[in-house]
Amino acid sequence: MPPIENVMAVLVAGFFLSVTPGPSMLYVLSHSVGQSRAAGLASAVGLALGGMLLAVATALGLAKLFEEVPSVVIILRYLGSAYLVWLGLNMIRNAHREAQTSFTAQKVAQKPISSIVWQGVVVELLNPKTVLFFALFLPPFVYAGAGPEGVSDVRLQLLVLGVLVPLTAIPSDLMIAILGGAVTRTINQRRRFRERLAWTGGLILIMIAVNLHIGLI
Numbered sequence: 001m002p003p004i005e006n007v008m009a010v011l012v013a014g015f016f017l018s019v020t021p022g023p024s025m026l027y028v029l030s031h032s033v034g035q036s037r038a039a040g041l042a043s044a045v046g047l048a049l050g051g052m053l054l055a056v057a058t059a060l061g062l063a064k065l066f067e068e069v070p071s072v073v074i075i076l077r078y079l080g081s082a083y084l085v086w087l088g089l090n091m092i093r094n095a096h097r098e099a100q101t102s103f104t105a106q107k108v109a110q111k112p113i114s115s116i117v118w119q120g121v122v123v124e125l126l127n128p129k130t131v132l133f134f135a136l137f138l139p140p141f142v143y144a145g146a147g148p149e150g151v152s153d154v155r156l157q158l159l160v161l162g163v164l165v166p167l168t169a170i171p172s173d174l175m176i177a178i179l180g181g182a183v184t185r186t187i188n189q190r191r192r193f194r195e196r197l198a199w200t201g202g203l204i205l206i207m208i209a210v211n212l213h214i215g216l217i
Helices: 004-019 023-034 037-068 072-093 095-099 113-125 128-137 147-179 181-189 191-214
Strands: none
Touching (some): 004 147, 004 191, 023 037, 023 147, 037 072, 037 113, 037 128, 037 147, 072 095, 072 128, 072 191, 095 191, 128 147
C-alpha cells in the first residue's frame, strides 16, 4: 500500500486540479444545461468510469515497465515531479486570464442516458492528455522495492493512487451536473476567487513535487 502521506498528496493534488474549470467540467455542464440534470449526472459517471479504467490500465502498464526496467522508476519519478511543477506553474501563469474567461455550456445532441455514460467513458479513454497525465503523475508517489514482493507492491500502489485521481473529480462534476446554470453563474461572478484558487492550487502542486524529494512533510 502507498504511504498515507502519498495518498493525501494525491488527493490534495487531484482536488485542486479537478475544481479548476476545464474541459471535463464543460462536458458535464453542457449535458446538464443542454439536455437535463440526469444527462449531466450520466456524463459525470461516464468520465469517472473512463478515468478509473484508464488509471487501472496505466497502473498495470507502468508496473510491468518497472518490473522489466527497474531504473525507469527513478527516471519517471523525476519526470513526474517536473510535470507536477509544470502543472503548478501553468496554473499560476494562466490564473488571471482563465479567471476572466466566462464559463459557458456548449450545445449538445439529445441522447439516451446510457449512451451519454458510454460516451463519457470513451471520451476519457481516448484523451491522450489524460493518458500522459496518469503516466507522469503517478510515478513520483510510488516507492519500488526489490524482488517479486516489491513489484507486487508497486502494482498495488499504482492501482490505489490511480483510482484515487478520478475519484477526486467526482464531487465537483456532480455539483456541476446537479446545479448546472446556478454554478456557472457563480463561477463566472467569482473571478477573483477563481484566480486565487488557481494560484493556491499551483503553489500546492509545486510544494508537493518539491516535498517528494526533500521530505519536509
